[in-house]
Amino acid sequence: MKKGKKKKLLVKPKSPLRNKRIVFALNEWEYDALTVYCKRYKIKNRSNFLRKTVLGKVSQKFQEDYPTLF
Numbered sequence: 361m362k363k364g365k366k367k368k369l370l371v372k373p374k375s376p377l378r379n380k381r382i383v384f385a386l387n388e389w390e391y392d393a394l395t396v397y398c399k400r401y402k403i404k405n406r407s408n409f410l411r412k413t414v415l416g417k418v419s420q421k422f423q424e425d426y427p428t429l430f
Contacts, residue, residue, distance in 0.1 A: 394406070
């Protein structure tokens with residue numbers, strides 16, 4: 361009998377699936393500004409950039425509004 365090499369299976373950690381969609385429209389000036397920004401700073405994935413930017417701002421606002429005792 362031949363001994364074959366065993367294949368190792370790589371398991372990726374599960375990340376939450378994104379199955380909720382939000383669509384918004386930009387006017388011409390906003391779209392041009394976003395396009396120039398992405399080109400200037402070499403942002404390849406605009407969707408990821410917008411997600412992180414918006415959710416970062418939301419998270420920051422939640423932390424600012426969190427009630428404190430003093």
